Amino acid sequence: MNWKDHPVYDSDTDFRFFWMMSKMQEIPEVGEVSKLNPYKFIPLQYHSCKKENLEELFKSTTTQFDGCLFYHKQAHYTFGASPLVVWLKPYMVGELLGIEIPDCMLQQKPANYSTYAAHMQQVKDRKEHFAKELEEKKAHRKQKRGQDRSKQFKMDVSRECDVSDTSISNEGNISKSSVNDSNVSEDMEHQVVANGNNVT
Structure with a gap:
């Protein structure tokens, strides 16, 4: 939320994600373990929230993941709970968005x-x-x-x-x-x- 004392709280989601990715590409050392950086930073992938993009994402994935975090793309950063951000398990995504989910991910659904x-x-x-x-x-x-x-x-x-x-x-x-x-x-x-x- 800050980069070299420059806050981005008042920036929308699209800009914050773009800013994060571009700055991490400028300093690749943050993705490596060293004496100055004992923990490497790995940026999460993000995608446009369109049905065809999500369908392709679920079809092409080779590993299971815990879920998807959906952001309102014009929302500013908000502390605490917010209706503009929601976490969905894979089987929830299939139910709400009508997307076909691999069987291996549907097995995560509780009884x-x-x-x-x-x-x-x-x-x-x-x-x-x-x-x-x-x-x-x-x-x-x-x-x-x-x-x-x-x-x-x-x-x-x-x-x-x-x-x-x-x-x-x-x-x-x-x-x-x-x-x-x-x-x-x-x-x-x-x-x-x-x-x-x-x-x-």
């Missing part, structure tokens, strides 16, 4: 596959199911955090109450001691006066 519309409905149902499970897990974690925080708050309050009781108890002992010290002082004063009277 539970009936039609493309039913398949997309299954995908939608699975996504909704996973989203619901995710929301339930989030709600459960949130509720558990709330309970833990409430429990922690009660423990903190209990500790504060224990500390307050200890302070009150200590203060009570200190007050009692002060009273006792006061009584001792008074006794000493009386004794001094008494001794003074005796001296006199």
